[in-house]
Amino acid sequence: MNRHAQAAVLFLIGVAVLRAGFTDLYLRYVKAGLRPLLLAAGIVLILTALATVWYELRRSRGSRESRPDDERDDGHDDSHGHGHGHGHGHREPRISWLLVLPLLALILVAPPAPGSYSAMRAGTALQRPPGFPSLPAGSPLRLGVGDYAARAVYDHGRSLGDRTIRMTGFVALDRRGAPYLTRMVLNCCAADAAPVKIGLSGQLPPTLQADTWLEVTGTYSGKRTADPVNHGVIPYFDVSRARPVKAPADEYES
Known part of the structure:
Protein backbone atom coordinates (compact mmCIF):
# COMPACT_ATOMS: atom_id res chain seq x y z
CA MET A 1 0.00 0.00 0.00
CA ASN A 2 1.65 3.24 -1.14
CA ARG A 3 1.05 6.70 0.30
CA HIS A 4 -1.76 7.49 -2.12
CA ALA A 5 -3.61 4.31 -1.19
CA GLN A 6 -3.10 5.09 2.50
CA ALA A 7 -4.53 8.55 1.95
CA ALA A 8 -7.53 7.07 0.14
CA VAL A 9 -8.25 4.68 3.03
CA LEU A 10 -7.88 7.51 5.56
CA PHE A 11 -10.23 9.69 3.54
CA LEU A 12 -12.88 6.98 3.26
CA ILE A 13 -12.67 6.17 6.97
CA GLY A 14 -13.07 9.87 7.76
CA VAL A 15 -16.13 10.10 5.51
CA ALA A 16 -17.62 6.98 7.12
CA VAL A 17 -17.02 8.38 10.61
CA LEU A 18 -18.68 11.68 9.67
CA ARG A 19 -21.62 9.82 8.14
CA ALA A 20 -22.07 7.87 11.35
CA GLY A 21 -21.73 11.01 13.45
CA PHE A 22 -24.34 12.96 11.49
CA THR A 23 -26.88 10.13 11.80
CA ASP A 24 -28.03 7.89 14.63
CA LEU A 25 -25.62 5.21 13.46
CA TYR A 26 -22.94 6.42 15.86
CA LEU A 27 -25.18 5.44 18.78
CA ARG A 28 -24.39 1.80 17.94
CA TYR A 29 -20.75 2.42 18.80
CA VAL A 30 -20.37 5.18 21.43
CA LYS A 31 -22.47 7.07 23.97
CA ALA A 32 -24.39 10.11 22.79
CA GLY A 33 -22.12 12.60 24.57
CA LEU A 34 -19.14 11.59 22.42
CA ARG A 35 -20.72 12.80 19.18
CA PRO A 36 -18.64 16.04 18.97
CA LEU A 37 -15.40 14.10 19.44
CA LEU A 38 -16.47 11.62 16.77
CA LEU A 39 -17.17 14.41 14.27
CA ALA A 40 -13.83 16.04 15.11
CA ALA A 41 -12.04 12.73 14.54
CA GLY A 42 -13.67 12.36 11.11
CA ILE A 43 -12.57 15.86 10.11
CA VAL A 44 -9.00 15.21 11.28
CA LEU A 45 -8.84 11.97 9.27
CA ILE A 46 -10.03 13.73 6.10
CA LEU A 47 -7.57 16.61 6.55
CA THR A 48 -4.75 14.12 7.18
CA ALA A 49 -5.61 12.28 3.98
CA LEU A 50 -5.63 15.49 1.94
CA ALA A 51 -2.36 16.62 3.52
CA THR A 52 -0.76 13.26 2.67
CA VAL A 53 -1.75 13.55 -0.99
CA TRP A 54 -0.51 17.16 -1.16
CA TYR A 55 2.81 16.22 0.44
CA GLU A 56 3.35 13.28 -1.93
CA LEU A 57 2.56 15.36 -5.01
CA ARG A 58 4.88 18.12 -3.85
CA ARG A 59 7.70 15.68 -3.09
CA SER A 60 7.34 13.95 -6.47
CA ARG A 61 7.37 17.29 -8.29
CA GLY A 62 10.43 18.43 -6.35
CA SER A 63 12.25 15.18 -7.07
CA ARG A 64 11.66 15.48 -10.83
CA GLU A 65 12.79 19.10 -10.89
CA SER A 66 15.97 18.38 -8.93
CA ARG A 67 17.02 15.54 -11.26
CA PRO A 68 19.53 16.38 -14.04
CA ASP A 69 18.06 16.59 -17.54
CA ASP A 70 20.03 13.56 -18.78
CA GLU A 71 18.63 11.44 -15.95
CA ARG A 72 15.10 12.58 -16.70
CA ASP A 73 15.42 11.74 -20.40
CA ASP A 74 17.36 8.44 -20.39
CA GLY A 75 14.27 6.32 -19.66
CA HIS A 76 15.42 5.27 -16.20
CA ASP A 77 13.17 5.93 -13.23
CA ASP A 78 14.97 5.91 -9.93
CA SER A 79 11.64 5.95 -8.10
CA HIS A 80 11.26 2.26 -8.92
CA GLY A 81 14.47 1.25 -7.28
CA HIS A 82 16.87 1.55 -10.28
CA GLY A 83 20.17 3.32 -9.91
CA HIS A 84 20.60 5.07 -6.64
CA GLY A 85 16.85 5.44 -5.91
CA HIS A 86 15.29 7.92 -3.62
CA GLY A 87 12.93 5.63 -1.73
CA HIS A 88 9.78 6.69 -3.59
CA GLY A 89 9.17 3.15 -4.79
CA HIS A 90 9.09 1.67 -1.33
CA ARG A 91 5.72 0.24 -0.46
CA GLU A 92 4.20 -0.89 2.81
CA PRO A 93 3.65 -4.64 3.33
CA ARG A 94 0.60 -6.05 1.59
CA ILE A 95 -0.85 -7.02 4.95
CA SER A 96 -1.54 -3.31 5.49
CA TRP A 97 -4.49 -3.71 3.10
CA LEU A 98 -6.26 -5.40 6.02
CA LEU A 99 -6.87 -1.86 7.24
CA VAL A 100 -9.63 -1.75 4.65
CA LEU A 101 -11.63 -4.38 6.55
CA PRO A 102 -12.67 -2.06 9.42
CA LEU A 103 -13.72 0.46 6.79
CA LEU A 104 -15.94 -2.09 5.07
CA ALA A 105 -17.39 -3.14 8.42
CA LEU A 106 -18.18 0.48 9.29
CA ILE A 107 -19.86 1.08 5.94
CA LEU A 108 -21.68 -2.21 5.43
CA VAL A 109 -22.43 -3.55 8.92
CA ALA A 110 -24.14 -1.76 11.80
CA PRO A 111 -23.75 -3.98 14.88
CA PRO A 112 -26.95 -4.40 16.89
CA ALA A 113 -26.99 -3.43 20.53
CA PRO A 114 -26.57 -6.41 22.90
CA GLY A 115 -29.88 -7.94 23.87
Whole structure:
Protein backbone atom coordinates (compact mmCIF):
# COMPACT_ATOMS: atom_id res chain seq x y z
CA MET A 1 0.00 0.00 0.00
CA ASN A 2 1.65 3.24 -1.14
CA ARG A 3 1.05 6.70 0.30
CA HIS A 4 -1.76 7.49 -2.12
CA ALA A 5 -3.61 4.31 -1.19
CA GLN A 6 -3.10 5.09 2.50
CA ALA A 7 -4.53 8.55 1.95
CA ALA A 8 -7.53 7.07 0.14
CA VAL A 9 -8.25 4.68 3.03
CA LEU A 10 -7.88 7.51 5.56
CA PHE A 11 -10.23 9.69 3.54
CA LEU A 12 -12.88 6.98 3.26
CA ILE A 13 -12.67 6.17 6.97
CA GLY A 14 -13.07 9.87 7.76
CA VAL A 15 -16.13 10.10 5.51
CA ALA A 16 -17.62 6.98 7.12
CA VAL A 17 -17.02 8.38 10.61
CA LEU A 18 -18.68 11.68 9.67
CA ARG A 19 -21.62 9.82 8.14
CA ALA A 20 -22.07 7.87 11.35
CA GLY A 21 -21.73 11.01 13.45
CA PHE A 22 -24.34 12.96 11.49
CA THR A 23 -26.88 10.13 11.80
CA ASP A 24 -28.03 7.89 14.63
CA LEU A 25 -25.62 5.21 13.46
CA TYR A 26 -22.94 6.42 15.86
CA LEU A 27 -25.18 5.44 18.78
CA ARG A 28 -24.39 1.80 17.94
CA TYR A 29 -20.75 2.42 18.80
CA VAL A 30 -20.37 5.18 21.43
CA LYS A 31 -22.47 7.07 23.97
CA ALA A 32 -24.39 10.11 22.79
CA GLY A 33 -22.12 12.60 24.57
CA LEU A 34 -19.14 11.59 22.42
CA ARG A 35 -20.72 12.80 19.18
CA PRO A 36 -18.64 16.04 18.97
CA LEU A 37 -15.40 14.10 19.44
CA LEU A 38 -16.47 11.62 16.77
CA LEU A 39 -17.17 14.41 14.27
CA ALA A 40 -13.83 16.04 15.11
CA ALA A 41 -12.04 12.73 14.54
CA GLY A 42 -13.67 12.36 11.11
CA ILE A 43 -12.57 15.86 10.11
CA VAL A 44 -9.00 15.21 11.28
CA LEU A 45 -8.84 11.97 9.27
CA ILE A 46 -10.03 13.73 6.10
CA LEU A 47 -7.57 16.61 6.55
CA THR A 48 -4.75 14.12 7.18
CA ALA A 49 -5.61 12.28 3.98
CA LEU A 50 -5.63 15.49 1.94
CA ALA A 51 -2.36 16.62 3.52
CA THR A 52 -0.76 13.26 2.67
CA VAL A 53 -1.75 13.55 -0.99
CA TRP A 54 -0.51 17.16 -1.16
CA TYR A 55 2.81 16.22 0.44
CA GLU A 56 3.35 13.28 -1.93
CA LEU A 57 2.56 15.36 -5.01
CA ARG A 58 4.88 18.12 -3.85
CA ARG A 59 7.70 15.68 -3.09
CA SER A 60 7.34 13.95 -6.47
CA ARG A 61 7.37 17.29 -8.29
CA GLY A 62 10.43 18.43 -6.35
CA SER A 63 12.25 15.18 -7.07
CA ARG A 64 11.66 15.48 -10.83
CA GLU A 65 12.79 19.10 -10.89
CA SER A 66 15.97 18.38 -8.93
CA ARG A 67 17.02 15.54 -11.26
CA PRO A 68 19.53 16.38 -14.04
CA ASP A 69 18.06 16.59 -17.54
CA ASP A 70 20.03 13.56 -18.78
CA GLU A 71 18.63 11.44 -15.95
CA ARG A 72 15.10 12.58 -16.70
CA ASP A 73 15.42 11.74 -20.40
CA ASP A 74 17.36 8.44 -20.39
CA GLY A 75 14.27 6.32 -19.66
CA HIS A 76 15.42 5.27 -16.20
CA ASP A 77 13.17 5.93 -13.23
CA ASP A 78 14.97 5.91 -9.93
CA SER A 79 11.64 5.95 -8.10
CA HIS A 80 11.26 2.26 -8.92
CA GLY A 81 14.47 1.25 -7.28
CA HIS A 82 16.87 1.55 -10.28
CA GLY A 83 20.17 3.32 -9.91
CA HIS A 84 20.60 5.07 -6.64
CA GLY A 85 16.85 5.44 -5.91
CA HIS A 86 15.29 7.92 -3.62
CA GLY A 87 12.93 5.63 -1.73
CA HIS A 88 9.78 6.69 -3.59
CA GLY A 89 9.17 3.15 -4.79
CA HIS A 90 9.09 1.67 -1.33
CA ARG A 91 5.72 0.24 -0.46
CA GLU A 92 4.20 -0.89 2.81
CA PRO A 93 3.65 -4.64 3.33
CA ARG A 94 0.60 -6.05 1.59
CA ILE A 95 -0.85 -7.02 4.95
CA SER A 96 -1.54 -3.31 5.49
CA TRP A 97 -4.49 -3.71 3.10
CA LEU A 98 -6.26 -5.40 6.02
CA LEU A 99 -6.87 -1.86 7.24
CA VAL A 100 -9.63 -1.75 4.65
CA LEU A 101 -11.63 -4.38 6.55
CA PRO A 102 -12.67 -2.06 9.42
CA LEU A 103 -13.72 0.46 6.79
CA LEU A 104 -15.94 -2.09 5.07
CA ALA A 105 -17.39 -3.14 8.42
CA LEU A 106 -18.18 0.48 9.29
CA ILE A 107 -19.86 1.08 5.94
CA LEU A 108 -21.68 -2.21 5.43
CA VAL A 109 -22.43 -3.55 8.92
CA ALA A 110 -24.14 -1.76 11.80
CA PRO A 111 -23.75 -3.98 14.88
CA PRO A 112 -26.95 -4.40 16.89
CA ALA A 113 -26.99 -3.43 20.53
CA PRO A 114 -26.57 -6.41 22.90
CA GLY A 115 -29.88 -7.94 23.87
CA SER A 116 -31.30 -10.37 26.40
CA TYR A 117 -28.77 -13.11 25.64
CA SER A 118 -25.88 -10.86 26.69
CA ALA A 119 -27.82 -9.27 29.54
CA MET A 120 -28.65 -12.55 31.28
CA ARG A 121 -25.06 -13.75 31.05
CA ALA A 122 -23.63 -10.64 32.67
CA GLY A 123 -24.16 -9.38 36.19
CA THR A 124 -26.05 -6.19 36.87
CA ALA A 125 -23.89 -3.09 36.46
CA LEU A 126 -25.85 -1.00 38.93
CA GLN A 127 -23.60 1.39 40.88
CA ARG A 128 -24.26 3.90 43.63
CA PRO A 129 -24.60 7.41 42.17
CA PRO A 130 -23.01 10.43 43.89
CA GLY A 131 -26.45 11.75 44.82
CA PHE A 132 -30.14 11.76 44.03
CA PRO A 133 -31.29 15.01 42.41
CA SER A 134 -34.87 16.13 42.96
CA LEU A 135 -37.29 14.61 40.49
CA PRO A 136 -39.44 16.83 38.25
CA ALA A 137 -43.15 17.25 38.81
CA GLY A 138 -45.68 15.54 36.59
CA SER A 139 -47.38 12.21 36.32
CA PRO A 140 -46.43 9.75 35.12
CA LEU A 141 -42.77 10.43 35.89
CA ARG A 142 -40.50 9.13 33.14
CA LEU A 143 -37.28 7.59 34.41
CA GLY A 144 -34.45 5.60 32.93
CA VAL A 145 -34.03 2.01 34.07
CA GLY A 146 -30.68 2.84 35.68
CA ASP A 147 -32.10 5.87 37.53
CA TYR A 148 -35.03 3.91 38.92
CA ALA A 149 -32.83 0.98 39.95
CA ALA A 150 -30.32 3.25 41.73
CA ARG A 151 -33.05 5.09 43.64
CA ALA A 152 -34.81 1.85 44.51
CA VAL A 153 -31.66 0.17 45.84
CA TYR A 154 -29.48 2.91 47.29
CA ASP A 155 -32.18 5.42 48.28
CA HIS A 156 -34.62 2.67 49.31
CA GLY A 157 -37.29 4.29 47.17
CA ARG A 158 -37.55 7.41 49.36
CA SER A 159 -37.29 9.78 46.40
CA LEU A 160 -39.78 7.68 44.44
CA GLY A 161 -42.51 7.41 47.04
CA ASP A 162 -45.83 6.33 45.57
CA ARG A 163 -45.45 8.31 42.36
CA THR A 164 -46.55 6.79 39.07
CA ILE A 165 -43.44 5.99 37.03
CA ARG A 166 -42.97 5.13 33.38
CA MET A 167 -39.91 3.36 31.92
CA THR A 168 -38.84 1.75 28.67
CA GLY A 169 -36.54 -1.23 28.22
CA PHE A 170 -36.27 -4.65 26.64
CA VAL A 171 -37.43 -7.90 28.19
CA ALA A 172 -34.90 -10.43 29.43
CA LEU A 173 -35.99 -13.80 30.83
CA ASP A 174 -34.06 -15.91 33.30
CA ARG A 175 -33.97 -19.70 33.24
CA ARG A 176 -37.25 -19.90 35.12
CA GLY A 177 -38.92 -17.48 32.73
CA ALA A 178 -39.03 -14.58 35.22
CA PRO A 179 -39.10 -11.27 33.30
CA TYR A 180 -36.72 -8.35 33.77
CA LEU A 181 -36.89 -4.90 32.24
CA THR A 182 -33.35 -4.25 31.06
CA ARG A 183 -31.20 -1.55 29.52
CA MET A 184 -27.54 -1.74 28.59
CA VAL A 185 -25.48 1.10 30.06
CA LEU A 186 -22.30 2.58 28.60
CA ASN A 187 -19.29 4.16 30.21
CA CYS A 188 -17.73 5.00 26.86
CA CYS A 189 -18.53 2.70 23.96
CA ALA A 190 -20.44 -0.42 23.02
CA ALA A 191 -17.49 -2.62 23.98
CA ASP A 192 -18.08 -1.89 27.68
CA ALA A 193 -21.88 -2.24 27.61
CA ALA A 194 -23.30 -3.88 30.73
CA PRO A 195 -26.91 -4.51 31.85
CA VAL A 196 -29.04 -2.93 34.53
CA LYS A 197 -32.04 -5.12 35.36
CA ILE A 198 -35.34 -4.52 37.08
CA GLY A 199 -37.63 -7.36 38.10
CA LEU A 200 -41.23 -7.01 36.94
CA SER A 201 -44.29 -7.88 38.97
CA GLY A 202 -47.93 -6.90 38.86
CA GLN A 203 -50.12 -6.72 35.77
CA LEU A 204 -47.95 -8.18 33.03
CA PRO A 205 -48.94 -9.48 29.57
CA PRO A 206 -49.72 -13.22 29.67
CA THR A 207 -46.80 -13.96 27.36
CA LEU A 208 -43.53 -12.08 27.18
CA GLN A 209 -40.83 -12.74 24.62
CA ALA A 210 -37.18 -11.97 25.17
CA ASP A 211 -35.88 -8.81 23.44
CA THR A 212 -39.37 -7.30 23.18
CA TRP A 213 -39.28 -3.61 24.02
CA LEU A 214 -41.84 -2.60 26.63
CA GLU A 215 -43.09 0.65 28.06
CA VAL A 216 -44.18 -0.08 31.63
CA THR A 217 -46.15 2.16 33.97
CA GLY A 218 -46.41 1.50 37.69
CA THR A 219 -45.00 2.25 41.11
CA TYR A 220 -42.00 1.51 43.27
CA SER A 221 -41.77 -1.93 44.82
CA GLY A 222 -39.64 -2.73 47.86
CA LYS A 223 -39.07 -6.27 46.65
CA ARG A 224 -35.51 -7.23 45.68
CA THR A 225 -33.59 -10.22 44.43
CA ALA A 226 -29.96 -11.14 43.85
CA ASP A 227 -28.47 -11.37 40.38
CA PRO A 228 -27.37 -15.01 39.92
CA VAL A 229 -24.31 -13.91 37.93
CA ASN A 230 -22.61 -11.44 40.30
CA HIS A 231 -25.03 -11.42 43.26
CA GLY A 232 -25.77 -7.73 42.70
CA VAL A 233 -29.08 -6.31 43.89
CA ILE A 234 -31.98 -6.26 41.41
CA PRO A 235 -34.97 -4.14 42.49
CA TYR A 236 -38.53 -4.80 41.42
CA PHE A 237 -41.17 -2.61 39.82
CA ASP A 238 -44.91 -3.04 40.35
CA VAL A 239 -46.46 -2.80 36.88
CA SER A 240 -49.97 -1.48 36.38
CA ARG A 241 -49.76 -1.18 32.60
CA ALA A 242 -47.39 -2.55 29.95
CA ARG A 243 -47.38 -2.19 26.20
CA PRO A 244 -44.94 -3.18 23.45
CA VAL A 245 -43.07 -0.31 21.75
CA LYS A 246 -40.46 0.09 19.06
CA ALA A 247 -36.82 0.07 20.06
CA PRO A 248 -35.58 3.65 20.61
CA ALA A 249 -32.96 5.21 18.36
CA ASP A 250 -30.50 5.04 21.27
CA GLU A 251 -30.86 1.62 22.86
CA TYR A 252 -28.22 2.36 25.50
CA GLU A 253 -28.32 4.37 28.70
CA SER A 254 -25.32 6.42 29.82
